[in-house]
Every structure is written in C-alpha cells, then in structure tokens.
Amino acid sequence: MTTSGSPQSLFERRPLFFDSGLSRNRGNTFFTGLAAVFAAIAVLPLVLVLFYVLVQGGRLISVRLFTDLPPAPGLEGGGIGNAIVGTIVVTLIASLIALPVGVGGGIYLAEYSSKGWFAQFVRFGNDVLAGVPSIISGVFVYGLIVATRLFAGQSYSALAGGIALSVLMLPTVIKTTDEGLKLVPNDLRLGAYGIGASRFVTITRITLPSAFTPIATGVVLAIARAAGETAPLIFTALFSPFWPEGLLNPIATMSVLIFNFAIMPYEAQNELAWAASFVLVIMILGANLLARWISRMTKK
C-alpha cells in the first residue's frame, strides 16, 4: 500500500526500518542510559551500607555481645546486652501507647466521621504531626516530662523515651488504620447492619478483622521504624552503661549506643557501634521483609 491522496510535502517520510542514527533514537538510548545510571546510583548506597554493616558488624557477633555490658572507655571487649534489652523495652512502651491510640483514632476517622470537619481537621493534624522532625518530639518530651520531673521526680527515664517514640509512631498507625479500613468494601458494613448488628459489633467483628492485613503491615513497619530512631531518645531515655533499672531510670538503647560510640575515639567502642548496627539493621530489615511477606501472603 502506498500513500493515499493526502499532501506529503509537509512531513518527511522515512523508510519503516529502524535507524539508530536518528536523533530521536539516539536521544532514546541516551535517556535510557541516564536513567539506568541514576537507578544504579540510587541502589549503590544500600549495597554499600549493607556490605559494611554486615562485614564490620558481623565479625563481632558472638554470645558475649548479647550478654555483656559495654566496656568502660579504654577497655576492650564487652557487649551490648543492655542496649538490646533497652531497645526492646522502649519500643514496647512506645507501641503500648501508640497502638491503642492510633488504631482507635483511625477507627474514628474511617468509621464514624470520615467526611466531617473534625475528621478532616484530625487528618490534617496527623499529616502535620507526621512531618514534625523526630528531634522535636524529643525536645517536646524533654520540656514536658524530663525537665519538669513529672514521673516520681525522675528526670531521664525509659518511660520518657517510650513516650517520645510513641509521638513518632502515632501518625503512621492512624494513617494505616484509616486507610486500611477505607479499603473494606461498604457492602460488608451494610450487610452487618442489615442483620441488626450494632456499630460496635460491626467494627470489632467485621470491618477491623477484614482490614487486619494492611493495618498489621503498617504497624510492623511503624515499630521497625521506631526501633531505629535515635533523635527522640538522646535526651529523654538518655543512656546507661548498666542493665536496665526499671522504667523510671535512664536506659541504654542500640541507636543511642551507636551514636555515642561512633564519635568516641576508642576502637572498642567504634566496633561495638558497628555490631549494634548489625543487630539493629537485621532486626529492622527482618521486620520489613516480614511485613512485605504478610501482605503478599494474604493477597494470594
């Protein structure tokens, strides 16, 4: 088939063959190459960070690392047992506060008042809270609890650290709950109301269970993120070279340990910082992969 009656002069007609010398095809190759280079650069830091953390931290892994206290400055050996326990304790406190509040608030947003002015306001506030720098939540808890010695006259404490972390977790938990519940088809709610179930029963027995996967995924990610946070803990939970002494005393955490030990001029401390990074990264990446696995398993 050749050209029909239309005027041809205005466009160049080339053969249909691919011509890699055309400027558009050269441009295509150039941009594809550029994007590939950018993607390689984006992936490079993860590879390098993981490599160093695994190599530098991995060679220090031993039983003593988990059971011993960090050495005094200038001494060798030791472990990060207290910091591991501390991270678990502080993260647990944060979860115990942020999960009920966040899930409850998310339920209100999604189930009771999804378009009312108050819900819009809370959603906006939640986005603002999510954007508050993590160090600010430390400053906040310092001003509210530590400086005022609110808890039994104690200043720095594990509890204060947990509260500071929960401020960071809250927006994520609310958002995942809100959005997870919104994914539940409305027919399901109507069906429950249709057989005379109350709102409470509908939410607790029908909608919340069907939104379990997205909420659980989000919660696992939020906990993992909190476990690695440092800034809110530096002057709330502080640090301690000893085993945890209750919730009202300063406590060691892995993240603060990494920060403190990284800038010390002692090699033993630097090495423990790498070891703590190893443990922390394995825990966090494990939680991330777990969350991914949860959501993939239930999709099938």
Add this chain to the structure above:
Amino acid sequence: MTTAAREEMFTLRRRPAAEKWVDLGFRQLTLCLAAMVAIVLLAIFITVFQGGREAMGQFGLTFLTSSAWNPVKEEYGAFTAIYGTLVTSLLALLLAVPLGVGTAIFITEDLIPSALREAIGLMVELLAAIPSVVLGLWAIFVMEPAIRPVLQLLHTLLGWTPFFGTVPQGPGTAPAVLILVVMVLPIITAIARDALNQVPVELRQGAYGIGTTRWGAILNIILPAAISSIMGGVMLALGRAMGETMAVTMIIGNALNFSPSLLAPGNTIASMLANQFGEADGIQVSALMYAALILMLLTFSVNVLAQWVVRRLSLRY
C-alpha cells in the same frame, strides 16, 4: 407464630441498654483517641513555645540573623544553624530529585524486565528502612574518607569561590548533604513511582499511537501528567531533609561559628539540638527551644505548601 413466641427464640431482639451504652461509649472513646492527635500537636507547640519564650524576649528577631553562639557569654544567634539547615536540605534535593525521578522512570516505564524493576524498587524501599544513625556511622567511617579526595579536588579547582574556600578536613557540610541525598532519595523515588504508575494507560497509548518514541512520551506526556504528585513528594522530602537529625549530626561537624564553605564544618538546627540539649541549662535551653520552634515552623510551612502544591497543580486526566 405469635410475637411472644418469636421473642423467646431471639432473646436479644430488644437491644439491652448495656449494648447501647457499649456502642455509644466506643464511639466516644475513639473520638477521644482521634482528638489525641490534635492535643499532642498543640502540646508540642505550647511546650516548645513556652520553653523558647525567655530567649525570644532576650534576643528577639536578631536571633535569626546573628551567628554568635556563645554559652560562656550567654549570647545566642541561630543564623549558622538556619543557614546550614536550608543549604543542606536544598542542595540535597537538588541532587536527589533527578536521581529519584530518573530511578522512578527506570522502574515504571518498561525499560527493563519486571523482575529487575521490582528488585530495584525493593532495594530503594529497604534503603528507607535503614536507621539514620546507622547511615551516620557509615558516613563517618566509610563515605567521608572515600569522598575526601573528590572534595579536595573541588577545593583545588573552585577554591576561589567562598563555597569551596576551605580545605576539607573530615566532617563538614558537603558530606552531610550527600548523606541527606541518601535519606531523601527513597521518598522521592517512591512518590514519583506511585505518581507515574497512576498515569492512565490510555494516555500512554495515545502518545505512542501518534508515533512518539518512548522518551518522547515520558518527557512530554507522562511526566507532565504526574508532575503535581511528584512536586508534592519533593516538598515532603524537603521537610524531611530539614528535620533530619542523626546522620547529619554525626557528619556535619557541629561548628559554632559561621562559614559559607561547603567543605568546612557546619551545623543545622536539628543537629544543634541533638548535640547541646543534653548538657544545656538556663538561657541556653531556651535558645535551643527557640531554634526548635523555628525548625518546626519551617517544616510546617513546607508540609502545608506540599499539600497546596498537590491540589493546585493537579491536572485532571
């Protein structure tokens, strides 16, 4: 069957009062929990504002322009930290936006097999999960020594400009910018990827249907259609970069005196807080709270602007 007989079979047909109370109580409970967000937000603002009042009264607006930070003489000005916050975050975005958007295009536009696309996407997401403090550790011991020759070269070539006027000697603003790039890259990539995925397939087909090349379609049709969400993501990343603390604190050098050079140690509001808060007392705490308030207002305006940008620029398609 009589009504009475039916009621015997369904004992709960008349809702007991308790059930109504549970229903109502649950609603009020969730309402209170939702209100916690507003309360916490307000409490943060009040606490920081109250804490900073003394310094506000004493230093006023010169706090923003003065670069004196002298705990001995009790003179405080946050210019060095404000300058550092703005410069590090803006420079980091300048580098991270092309990288992030380019990566997002690379993993959405069918340029490579889908298994590879997903692998790259997963790796970028996992990068976002690495704690800031671990990146800081890596920056101190691995990244900074590795890039020092490059910075040295920059100094040799561009040393006549104030921005590269000092000899790189370890921690400084430039390494902090680079570690910030690593930290905001995943945010920009993730948001740009979602935005590109949401561009309707019809639009792509339309572009290919009139004979555009792949990159013709990407640059002229697909990117403009996704630009509002991408811009929103960039603004969010800017807010994150401004408030980012640990990695920056560990590598920026925490200088108390001002230097315009990117190769010299600098400071940001967040790292100043992280460094000094624990040991400060008296008016210094108040000055730090004042600085924290400035940081909050900065991130707040950037985040609100982000939401506005998304609404303002959003194109219907």
Add this chain to the structure above:
Amino acid sequence: MSLQNVTISYGKFEAVKNVFMELPRGKVTAFIGPSGCGKSTVLRSLNRMNDLIPGCTLKGRVVFDGQDLYDRRIDPVEVRRRIGMVFQKPNPFPKTIYENIAFGARINGFKGDMDELVERSLRKAAVWDECKDKLQESGFALSGGQQQRLCIARAIATEPEVILMDEPCSALDPISTLKVEETMHELKRSYTIIIVTHNMQQAVRVADMTAFFNAEAVDGGTGKVGYLVEFSETERIFNSPDQQATLDYVSGRFG
C-alpha cells in the same frame, strides 16, 4: 495492507489465530464480533501497539507498503507515525487544545504553518467550531464527544496513511456518536480507516467492508480463541453472508 496467517498470543494463550485479510486502501473497514473475539487485538497489531503489552507475541506477517511490519529491522515508532490510532476512551494529553494537535505534528518533523495545520485538523475532525475560541485551554475543558474528536484531529494532524479506531464511540452519547461518524465519512476521502465496533448499525452506516470475527473454545485451552469468520462488502455481510454464524450474529441471534 494485508494480514497473512496472523496468530496473536498473550503469553501462552492464543487470542486470535490464522487471520488472512486484504484491507483495501481508501475505504472504511469495520471489524465486528462478540467480545473476546480478538478484533481489538488484531486492530492493535496493525500499528504494533501490542508491543506495549507484556507477553504479547505475533506469528505470521502484517504487510504494509510492501513491508512486513514485524520484520526485525522495523521501527515501531515509524510505523505508528504512518498508521495512526484513535482509542476507545478519549485520551487528550494534559496540554492545551492547540498543543494536543501541535505536539504530534512537531514530533513528526512538521515544517509548515502550525496554526494552519491545527485549524485544518480540527476542521476535518468537525470540532473546530466548538473549540476555536479556546485553543489555549486544557483539552479536558471539552465534553467527552468533543475530546474524542480532538483525539481524531490529533491523529490526522500527523497525516497518517491509515487511521485505526478502536471502538471510538463506545464511551460517547448518541449525538456525539453521530458527529464522530460524520467525521469518518469526511475522512474516508483521504484516509484508509479501520474501525472496531460492537455496534452493528454503526458498521452498516460507516463501513464499506466488514470483517466478522468470532471466538470458540478449543480443546485443551482454557480460554476462547478468536478467528476471522468472514470478510467482504458490508452489504453482503449484513444481507447475504456466506456463513451461518455471520447470519446468526448480524440478525441478533447471539453475541
């Protein structure tokens, strides 16, 4: 343009198989048939739009201008510049009306007067009067029917030799449909048009030639496989088809 023993598969599943066809130049050809018979797939294969669907492969030959379009050396971009396409849903670009037209022409290396080309294309697509005063507004400011005619104008601005239309009226109301059909009558003087439609009346109204596709389940396969039942003058297809299946379909007994 001709199809020689064309079989198109998505992954392992054959969507349509063994199609032979000789599409006449300067005429309107309609593809009709029940859904899932592969008529859109065949249409998309004519300008290699199927390349964009992962896993889609084609066996056989599609010959255009003496060339097998699936030859390894062929540049699909070049093919699409000469065989334009209008889609089921109107899909104006997120640009002004003027730019919607000008963009295609520009990437095709247009060297003439752009204003004149935009006006001529919009006139040909019978949408000029409705949008001549708002050329600088977004393409989305138009109604659905106007948007579809804008997309037709966009396709003809690049002066392709063939225009493929994939159910161009399915998302439109009857009045817009009528206008688009008028546009097609106008266009057939200068272009070869191939249109997929699920509306048999539309085929009767606009097409000179009609191809009837059908689908049947095959042994061992999970889905249905489409095939070409009959291809001839529209009048013949609708009044005295050779095949019983065609008669059943056009008289509304199935599909």
